[in-house]
Amino acid sequence: MSIDLRRLAAAALLGFSACTTLIPLAQAAADEQFIPLATYRVGPYASSGIPWWAGEIDYFRYINEVEGGINGVKLVWQECETEWKPDRTVECYERFKGGLNGAPVAFFFTHSTPASYALMDRGHADRIPLIDGGGGRTESTDGSVFPYAFPVLLNYYSQASVGINYIASQEGGLDQLKGKKIVTVYHDSAYGRETQGPMKLLAEKYGFENIQIPVADPGLEQSAQWREVRQLKPDWIFLRTWGASTPVGIKTAARFGIAVERIIGDVWAGSEADVIPAGAAAKGYKALAPFPGGDGFEIHQRLRQHILDTGKSDLRDQDFFGKVYYNVGLINAAIAVEALRAGQAKFGNRPLNGEEGRWAFEHLDIDAARLQAIGFEGLLQPISLSCSDHEGGGAARVQQWDGEKWTPVTDWVEADRELLRPLIEEKSAAYAREKGITPRDCGQES
Known part of the structure; x- marks a missing residue:
C-alpha cells in the first residue's frame, strides 16, 4: 500500500504540543494579510486535518516565496487547534477576529459545518466572512440574507x-x-x-x-x-x-x-x-x-519544485502529497488567494478587512483561463460568486x-x-424572519 494512515495518527500524537492553542504567535506586520487557521491536527479527525493544513500552508508559502505575495502583499497565518470541536473554533475565532499585530483579517475559514453554524451570528455582527468550502449552512448560498457566510464550491x-x-x-x-x-x-x-x-x-x-x-x-x-x-x-x-x-x-x-x-x-x-x-x-x-485526488496537476509540479524539494513543505510525509485532503487544502487556499486578488483590484494592493473581504468573495470569478494560469486546470472547477450566489460552483467529479x-x-x-434554488430561498427567508433580517437588494450591489 502506498500510504499508511497510521503514520498520520503518529504524527498527530507527536505534534500535539506544537498544535494546541498555545502555539507562539506568528510574526506579522500591518502591511501583511493575516489568515487565521482553525485546525485539527489532533483528535479523531487528525488524519483528515494534517494533510488539509499542509495543502493550505504549502500554497500560501508558494504565493509568498515564489510570487512575492498577492501583488506584493505577503500572507501571514496562525494556527489554533480545535480538534474539530465547534466551541474551540469559536474560541479561535474570538482570539483572532481583530487581526494579528496590526495585520487585518479578511475572512475566517471555519473548516467545519458545525463551526459554521456556531459562528453564523458572530461573523455577521463582526462583518467577517465565514468560508466553508464544500460545507457550511446551505441556505447561506443566498447572500442577500447571509452576506458574511460562503458555502463555496459545492453546497x-x-x-x-x-x-x-x-x-x-x-x-x-x-x-x-x-x-x-x-x-x-x-x-x-x-x-x-x-x-x-x-x-x-x-x-x-x-x-x-x-x-x-x-x-x-x-x-x-x-x-x-x-x-x-x-x-x-x-x-x-x-x-x-x-x-x-x-x-x-x-x-x-x-x-x-x-x-x-x-x-x-x-x-x-x-x-x-x-x-x-x-x-x-x-x-x-x-x-x-x-x-x-491526484498529484499530476500543474500546481503540484510547481509546488514540488519550489516548496517540497526545497524542504519548505508543511507536509511531514510526502506520501500524502496530492492525496484528497491535501488537495482540499490547496483548493481552499487558491479560492482565498483569488478572492483577495479580486478585492485588491478594487481597494488597492494592500491587506483587506472583513467588509472588503466580503466584497472580494462576492466578486470572485475564476474562469478556465485563470485556472490554467494558476495551475489548477482539472483540479478546480470554474467558480463565480455574487451577492445572491455564495456557492458559485455547483459541480463535482x-x-x-x-x-x-x-x-x-x-x-x-x-x-x-435552478431546481434547488427555491428550497434554498425558502430556508433563507425563514432564517431572515427568525432573526429580523431585512435581505439586501442584490440588484443594487456593485
Missing part, C-alpha cells in the same frame, strides 16, 4: 443533486429513476441531515423512493443500519458519513453482502482516510469529488477507489441548481 444541496444526476447517468437518464430505491446512510448531525430536504424534493420530482437511515456519532457500530439496508435491497446507496464512521460503514456493508460499487460517498466520505482503513472492502467504492488510488470516472457533473 450540500448540490451534493445531493450531483449524486442523483450521476446515478441517473448510470441508469440511462433521469426518467429511469422512477421506481428506484435510493438509501441515504447519514451521520446524524447537522452535517448529515443537510441533504434530507433536497433528497425529498428530488424524489418527488423523479419518482424514486427516498429512504434515510441515521448513524449516531461516532458510528463505530453500524450492524443494525446495514442489516436494514440489506433487507431493503436498494438500487443505490448514498453514504454521508464522516471520520471513522465511513470505513466502518464500508466494511459493514461488505460484511452484509452489499455491493460496494452501488455505494456513492459524499464529499466528506471520499478520501484516502475513508477507504484505506476499510481494506479490500473499499475497492470499487465511489465518491463525489469537488476536490479530486465522481472518483473511484481501485485499491491503491482514486481515479476520476467522470468529468464535472453539474447539480440542478
